[in-house]
Amino acid sequence: MTPEDVLPQPLLEKIRGRAADYDRNNGFFHEDLRDLAEAGYLKLFVPADDGGLGLGLAAAAQCQRRLATAAPATALATNMHLVWTGVAHVLKARGDHSLDFVLDEAAQGEVFAFGNSEAGNDSVLFDSRTVAEPLPGGGYRFEGTKIFTSLSPAWTRLGIFGKDAAARDGAGELVHGFITRAAEGYRILDDWDTLGMRASQSATTVLDGVEVPADRIFRKLPVGPNADPLIFAIFACFETLLAAVYAGLGERALTLGVENAKRRTSFKNGGRSYAQDPDIRWKVADAAMAMDNLYPQLASVAADVDALAEHGPQWFPKLVGLKVNATETARRVVDLAIRVSGGSSYFRGSELERLYRDVLAGMFHPSDDESAHNTVANAWLGPLDS
Known part of the structure; x- marks a missing residue:
């Protein structure tokens, strides 16, 4: 089952069409949540035998990436439900059935x-x-x-x-x-x-x-760090699905930047499209290459979770590294998209203006930049001397 099967284009456009009003009114996405529930989206990890879609983390991450191209805030909040059901799924795949009731209750329509x-x-x-x-x-x-x-x-x-x-x-x-x-x-x-x-x-x-x-x-x-499977499952699902949301946000920003570069024309260059301007082309290429580096990392980490891959002490560096790369890449790409789109993107109500504000939330999600770098440094260099 593809992300397009789970989130068909008409549903995605309906969700996209509401995002600006939710943001403007500081309102909750009640209608989005209702439509996502009716589409079975809240049951991505619920086994097919129980009425769910029976997906793994890699497929769910791609669905979240797609949803975030339409409404990042809707995707981010929906993540919380998907993280808990994903944790239950990841534990169950490893023989731990302590959270099977989460999948059972999600199958009945409960929201976590x-x-x-x-x-x-x-x-x-x-x-x-x-x-x-x-x-x-x-x-x-x-x-x-x-x-x-x-x-x-x-x-x-x-x-x-x-x-x-x-x-x-x-x-x-x-x-x-x-x-x-x-x-x-x-x-x-x-x-x-x-x-x-x-x-x-x-x-x-x-x-x-x-x-x-x-x-x-x-x-x-x-108290303190430990190797309990619950900790791994929470980190694996939280960081991966979070990265998926910001990957989708960055993907949408790149699309808008490309569209705006083609639409805008240069007065001094006789009405030629800015898509012909070397500096604009460099910025678009820079954004595209950044996103192309992120997509395989997201897919690889999620697939390894599904495959029960053994990375030992390198698992947490991989997970926090993915999160930081996704949030920082998305922030950079949104900035580039605004630069190629011109002053209209600075006005309240433009989609890029909203994405610019939305993407800043990435720096506050755990693991933050400092914590992530400490985790990776410890994995490669060992802990600091006491």
Whole structure:
């Protein structure tokens, strides 16, 4: 099944046609989400026997790349659901069935989101500022604040984690679980008013003692880096699908740059198209070569996840390297596209103006530039001397 089969052109154009209004009104993509659900898009990773499309990570990444050419914010928020279902798929392929229920519930129409990010927590998945208090019977009560919770208006299942500081003889333990929309003890703030990616509505979620019963707690891990398959699965799906979104954004910017270069004419050169200008041609070629370097990297990393390839300690450098390359390449290509498109792209409401704002979000997603370079340096050079 190709991305064109999953997202036929009429559906893609319908989604593209809404993106500007969502951005202008700072509104959530309710209509896009409805159409994507009806098309089976939220079931990309759900097995075909359960009514899903039964795709792997490589195919899902190409679908996300295609969706992002129409509406990057829609694709970015949809990523959060696809990451959780992708994590369940990746674990299942490796014999770990702890998140099979995620695929089962996604098959029934549940929408999953991430409630992991915390302000000031640069340890990301390896520590938490959220308190996880154990309850009788094996459940936990969570107190903390989660930021960038995409899909805030629509999720029905939110993955959260926090730290039980007293566990493991005081070393602490990170507790992962899911809450449902009907749970009590959490608040979603109306605070999403950002420069770009506005339709994602990634609002702050405050956990005010929300309880997760024992049967919704799916992992307890030590504080700090560890080799648990869950960590690999989250990084593999998050970084790869994120890279796919920014690859699609860059792809669209290049297309617009080419169209604008052909459309614009030079007064001083007798009305000749700017597509004949050597400097413009250089910039378009520069953007095209940058994108051509990104596409195979995205395809290769995703295919290796599907193939259960063994990269050992090089897996995380590959994943974070892909993310940084995708977000930085997309940012560079958008900039080049604006340069060849002229002053009209600077006006509010142009598609390139929106892409310029959307692409800046890439620098804030984990792993950020500094963390990624540290990961890669450690893999190749070893850790810094203490």
